Amino acid sequence: MTYATVMVSLALDQPNEARLAVAGQIAERFDAGLIGIVASVFSPPLYFTTGEQAQTLIDQGQASIKRRMSELEAQFREATKNRAKHIEWRCAIDFPARYTLQQARCADIIVSGGHSDAFSDPFALVTPKDLVMEAGRPLLVVPDSVDWLDLRSMLVAWKDTPEARRAIVDSLPMLRKAKDVAVAEIVEAGGSQPLAVSRVRDVITWLSRHGVSASELVAEQNQDRDATVQLDAMAADVGAGVVVAGAYGHSRFREMVLGGMTQHLITQTERCVLLSH
Numbered sequence: 361m362t363y364a365t366v367m368v369s370l371a372l373d374q375p376n377e378a379r380l381a382v383a384g385q386i387a388e389r390f391d392a393g394l395i396g397i398v399a400s401v402f403s404p405p406l407y408f409t410t411g412e413q414a415q416t417l418i419d420q421g422q423a424s425i426k427r428r429m430s431e432l433e434a435q436f437r438e439a440t441k442n443r444a445k446h447i448e449w450r451c452a453i454d455f456p457a458r459y460t461l462q463q464a465r466c467a468d469i470i471v472s473g474g475h476s477d478a479f480s481d482p483f484a485l486v487t488p489k490d491l492v493m494e495a496g497r498p499l500l501v502v503p504d505s506v507d508w509l510d511l512r513s514m515l516v517a518w519k520d521t522p523e524a525r526r527a528i529v530d531s532l533p534m535l536r537k538a539k540d541v542a543v544a545e546i547v548e549a550g551g552s553q554p555l556a557v558s559r560v561r562d563v564i565t566w567l568s569r570h571g572v573s574a575s576e577l578v579a580e581q582n583q584d585r586d587a588t589v590q591l592d593a594m595a596a597d598v599g600a601g602v603v604v605a606g607a608y609g610h611s612r613f614r615e616m617v618l619g620g621m622t623q624h625l626i627t628q629t630e631r632c633v634l635l636s637h
Contacts, residue, residue: 362533363390366444367467369460369491370398370436372428372484374473379502380439382632383471385509386500387444390533394444395467396436399452399459400425403483422453456486457494464495469530474503475626488626488635492607498530498636499607503629510601510631514538516574517591517621518545520559523606527636528563531604534634535572542598543567544577546587553580588624600631607635 368383370376387394402421429451440447452459464470475488492499514535518524528535535541543563547556560576567574577598582590595603608619625633 361529363392363468365393365395365467366390366469366471367395367397367464367497368436368471369473369486370396370432371473372398372400372425372432373481374485375504376432376435376473377439378504378507379471379473380436381507382500382502382509384440384443386469386471387440389509389537391445392468393446393448394440395448395450395463396433396440397450397460397463398429398432399454399456399486400429400484401453401455403481425453455482456484457482457490460486460491461494464491464497467497469498469500470495471500471502474501474629492622492626492635493609493637498527498634500602501626501633501635503631505629506632511538512601513540513542513599514602514604515577515595515598515600516541516543516563517603517605518543518560518563519606521606521608523608523637525606527604527606527634528567530636531602531634532570532572534602535567535574535604536570538572538602540598541567541572541574542577542594542600543574544579544591544594546590546594547578547580548587549581549583551580553578586620588621591621592628592630595631602632602634604634607637609637 366383366386368379433449470491472488472491488501543560545556545560547553556578560578564574577594581587607622
């Protein structure tokens, strides 16, 4: 398995430099093609009017979106110049989540910016939450503070679930290029340390058969610290530039309610995170 096509999801009203830089580096490392994608629709103001004045307002709003998309296309082409096997630009006047999720069929991995706890405009932005839960592709979340794909060390946040198993398979191309890999499990209250060690060693053996050498990290959950804080500390201890994890949701409704760890991973600002659902 490799990444033959990388898709980078851009935002109209947020910085895109970090995700463009990392997407370009992935394309370069894996000799892959690169697709830039963005979509937006005009959101009428609350005091929206009718008739000819309304149509004028809509036309102006759509023209502004198209101008911004043209600027983003130029930024995308400049940032990825000479980095990808081939590049392609896709954009549409459409709801960002709907359009991007439809187009995800042509990518092996999607690169996105991080998610802010602040309100996100569904007319202008597809969030990592939408992508990771519904795209059917691995998602690499790139915080704005990260401007390169640091594969010197990677941490696999292991939990014996289908999502974590998919995530480690989806991350194999990166894991093979990483200098150091650690597989970590935090033993939850009431769990068994020996069983956790056995699980992690099974994963390490599986990785070795795929050409990846990894070390183990198993720790009981500290009752005085949240598991997200503990995972951050483990990632910092090994100097992880990328964390690999399964993504979990608590709802089947269109607006997914993410698990606490997944929500933390898409909002943290220290390192890239590869998530699969």
